[in-house]
Amino acid sequence: MRFMMILKATKDSEAGLPRNPKLIAATAKLAEEANKAGVIVDSGGLLPSSQGARVRVSGGKTAVIDGPFAETKELVGGYAIFDLKSKEDAIEMATHFMQVHGDILGPAYEGELEIRPISAKPSNGTKQLNSYLHFKGQCEEAFKVYEKFLDGKIDAMFRYEGTPAAEQVSAEWHSKIVHARMTVGEQVLMGMDAPPERFHKPQGFNVNIGVKDTAEGKRIFEALADRGNVVMPFGPTFWAAGFGMLVDRFGIPWMINCEQT
Numbered sequence: 001m002r003f004m005m006i007l008k009a010t011k012d013s014e015a016g017l018p019r020n021p022k023l024i025a026a027t028a029k030l031a032e033e034a035n036k037a038g039v040i041v042d043s044g045g046l047l048p049s050s051q052g053a054r055v056r057v058s059g060g061k062t063a064v065i066d067g068p069f070a071e072t073k074e075l076v077g078g079y080a081i082f083d084l085k086s087k088e089d090a091i092e093m094a095t096h097f098m099q100v101h102g103d104i105l106g107p108a109y110e111g112e113l114e115i116r117p118i119s120a121k122p123s124n125g126t127k128q129l130n131s132y133l134h135f136k137g138q139c140e141e142a143f144k145v146y147e148k149f150l151d152g153k154i155d156a157m158f159r160y161e162g163t164p165a166a167e168q169v170s171a172e173w174h175s176k177i178v179h180a181r182m183t184v185g186e187q188v189l190m191g192m193d194a195p196p197e198r199f200h201k202p203q204g205f206n207v208n209i210g211v212k213d214t215a216e217g218k219r220i221f222e223a224l225a226d227r228g229n230v231v232m233p234f235g236p237t238f239w240a241a242g243f244g245m246l247v248d249r250f251g252i253p254w255m256i257n258c259e260q261t
Helices: 021-037 087-105 139-149 164-168 214-225
Strands: 002-008 040-045 053-058 061-066 076-083 113-117 131-135 153-159 177-184 187-193 207-210 229-235 240-247 253-259
Touching: 002 087, 021 040, 021 087, 021 153, 021 177, 087 113, 131 139, 139 153, 139 177, 139 187, 139 214, 214 229, 214 240, 214 253
Parallel strands: 131 187, 207 253
Antiparallel strands: 002 076, 002 113, 040 076, 053 061, 153 177, 177 187, 229 240, 240 253
């Protein structure tokens, strides 16, 4: 079941003041944990209401009201959407999140987070199978390439630095990616930079991309094959209008498949 957690704005957030660096690091760690657990759907912080507007209808007339808005405690400062088993799980997660704020910002902090279940078909524990790719230091570059050529969106990208995992890698590896998450349509692709001693060359699998349009399939194939190795040139087969296999410049094996219409 999906829940939206709505973090109420504060005077500081409405004033556009920078967030506490310790709080940024702590909440980034919580987001990393939620990503690894596969329970976070989306999240984001909102800019001050001075940069927004409201549209109101009254007496049959529509009016646009520019911000800022005075009632700070009723404004939204940020949000997150989680896919969780129960309301109790949502409360537990929200309590921990707010306690982190209180511990770091101290007794003067007053904040509120609202939990609302989303009216939608429950997930019913439906499982998702996602590829989790390992790179030898090029995860950030690879995901930016995939985002461009697959029309995806990078939802999260965390570095080793500032996480408990930093203690397990060399200082040179702190700037590398410990977890990345990208959505392509309704699918999710994840990855990381595996430390050199734990990296193994990808083999025994392919990441498959299914597209209906042959021209689009060929475009994706050629983009991923650039500076990579073509295993099977893109072209028609007995089962597909277009099919090809390649290993991209980052060492990841792909199959592009355009089924017969």
